[in-house]
Amino acid sequence: MAKPGNKIIQAKLVLLGDMGTGKTSLVLRFVKGQFFDHQEPTIGAAFFTQILSLAEATVKFDIWDTAGQERYHSLAPMYYRGAAAAVVVYDISSTDTFTRAKKWVQELQRQGNQNLVMALVANKSDLDAKREIETEEGEQFSQENGMFFIETSAKTAQNINELFFEIAKRLARAI
Numbered sequence: 001m002a003k004p005g006n007k008i009i010q011a012k013l014v015l016l017g018d019m020g021t022g023k024t025s026l027v028l029r030f031v032k033g034q035f036f037d038h039q040e041p042t043i044g045a046a047f048f049t050q051i052l053s054l055a056e057a058t059v060k061f062d063i064w065d066t067a068g069q070e071r072y073h074s075l076a077p078m079y080y081r082g083a084a085a086a087v088v089v090y091d092i093s094s095t096d097t098f099t100r101a102k103k104w105v106q107e108l109q110r111q112g113n114q115n116l117v118m119a120l121v122a123n124k125s126d127l128d129a130k131r132e133i134e135t136e137e138g139e140q141f142s143q144e145n146g147m148f149f150i151e152t153s154a155k156t157a158q159n160i161n162e163l164f165f166e167i168a169k170r171l172a173r174a175i
């Protein structure tokens, strides 16, 4: 519930990253508190809403998940249009997905939105035994690109709320 006088921010959030990195799983964990071991690659509805209340503002997220178009390594411009926040996801157990995440970041930067809040998410932190990308690599790339960085697991729920709260805080600050 919004407190009286509390600002309400409506923010479009887009998810980017290779197929299989866990984008849909992150959203479903955040929005529904659920995780599926066999998440369907393409689920019909790729749009979700969720509200987060902070002391300083209430943030209504309109979350755009891909419906599998990332398979072709490009997304239509309308996917990003008007986005206030972008979450770029890779899988810590796959170097290829980290390489692709860097490309997605470049593509986002080409959109030229200086105010975009950007997060780099190292997902599947529960797969530490199969880790191919060290935490420091993600951190360093994020710093170089003005993003914030977090390691998550949609499976164990580690840092999922932290991810979205941090985005909400940055959106509230930017307004």
Ligand code: GDP
Pocket: 017, 018, 019, 020, 021, 022, 023, 024, 025, 026, 036, 037, 038, 039, 040, 041, 123, 124, 125, 126, 127, 152, 153, 154, 155, 156
């Ligand atoms: P998307 O293609 O990026 O939307 O990825 P999905 O959300 O469909 O996830 C792809 C696969 O990875 C599914 O089998 C998920 O169950 C699995 N997955 C997603 N997140 C995690 C995670 O944090 N840890 C583990 N171990 N598996 C995950």
Ligand code: MG
Pocket: 023, 024, 025, 040, 041, 042, 043, 065, 066, 068
């Ligand atoms: Mg998906």
